[in-house]
Amino acid sequence: MSDFILETRHLVKEFRGFVAVNDVNLQVTRGHIHALIGPNGAGKTTCFNLLTKFLTPTSGSILFAGTDITSESSAHIARRGIIRSFQISAVFPQLSVLENVRIGLQRPTGLSYHFWRSDKILNRLNDRAMELLAEVDLADFAHESTANLPYGRKRALEIATTLAMEPELMLLDEPTQGMGHEDVDRVTRLIEKVSAGRTILMVEHNMNVVASIANRITVLARGAVLAEGSYQEVSRDPAVMEAYMGTTEGELEGAH
Numbered sequence: 599m600s601d602f603i604l605e606t607r608h609l610v611k612e613f614r615g616f617v618a619v620n621d622v623n624l625q626v627t628r629g630h631i632h633a634l635i636g637p638n639g640a641g642k643t644t645c646f647n648l649l650t651k652f653l654t655p656t657s658g659s660i661l662f663a664g665t666d667i668t669s670e671s672s673a674h675i676a677r678r679g680i681i682r683s684f685q686i687s688a689v690f691p692q693l694s695v696l697e698n699v700r701i702g703l704q705r706p707t708g709l710s711y712h713f714w715r716s717d718k719i720l721n722r723l724n725d726r727a728m729e730l731l732a733e734v735d736l737a738d739f740a741h742e743s744t745a746n747l748p749y750g751r752k753r754a755l756e757i758a759t760t761l762a763m764e765p766e767l768m769l770l771d772e773p774t775q776g777m778g779h780e781d782v783d784r785v786t787r788l789i790e791k792v793s794a795g796r797t798i799l800m801v802e803h804n805m806n807v808v809a810s811i812a813n814r815i816t817v818l819a820r821g822a823v824l825a826e827g828s829y830q831e832v833s834r835d836p837a838v839m840e841a842y843m844g845t846t847e848g849e850l851e852g853a854h
């Protein structure tokens with residue numbers, strides 16, 4: 599079996615002639631936390647949208663565990679265990695924290711169309727939901743209304759609902775965006791914890807987070823791969839430093 603759980607080959611996405619993703623060859627090693635970084639507009643989110651089938655590539659291919667998934671639907675790849683968090687896993691604010699995780703648990707079991715009719719089935723899911731909440735440190739908030747959760751805790755809940763779908767590969771787009779120090783630390787530790795036994799590909803602007811948990815980093819600039827390696831390697835790369843100049847200056851030193 600391939601060491602790479604995810605690969606892209608010559609991936610290209612053009613928007614009316616504008617090349618947002620330009621010949622990207624990505625190789626994500628199974629079990630890694632792999633970070634995708636780069637200045638604003640580098641093509642990171644577009645890459646994620648290609649990987650999760652929100653967008654169709656102009657050319658190139660995407661392989662999951664050696665299988666070409668380029669033409670598969672987003673529902674199909676979700677069944678393969680490729681799950682994106684933070685942009686699609688909306689949590690329902692009017693429901694309790696526990697109820698939100700139960701909904702995530704119902705997706706793989708196919709109960710979603712009648713879940714509201716059968717409290718019995720739901721209660722069977724409670725144990726698993728509580729386990730997941732404990733995993734993300736939210737057990738004490740289980741019966742709290744989700745709307746009342748602090749921001750960082752909502753993100754932890756999103757991780758729990760994503761875990762409920764049993765991802766083999768989790769894609770996180772800016773998981774610590776808009777957070778204060780404490781929440782950033784909490785969510786960073788959480789990502790590290792839930793990475794056990796799975797692979798994580800994350801877009802992240804906060805270089806402290808990248809430096810502390812990423813096994814490997816791919817730097818994108820103007821749609822293309824500029825550098826790749828460990829944090830030590832890419833943070834010293836003159837081309838990387840230049841790409842960050844004038845856009846997000848100082849970020850490589852971990853300004854946030």
Ligand SMILES: Nc1ncnc2c1ncn2[C@@H]1O[C@H](COP(=O)(O)OP(=O)(O)OP(=O)(O)O)[C@@H](O)[C@H]1O
Pocket residue numbers: 613616618636637638639640641642643644645
């Ligand atoms: N649907 C679209 N139509 C046209 N251009 C687009 C579209 N989506 C993205 N782009 C352009 O593609 C480029 C890459 O955008 P993308 O959102 O992927 O960057 P990013 O690396 O995620 O940036 P950020 O760090 O700001 O989130 C940008 O110049 C953007 O304007």
Ligand SMILES: [Mg+2]
Pocket residue numbers: 642643644
């Ligand atoms: Mg983006």
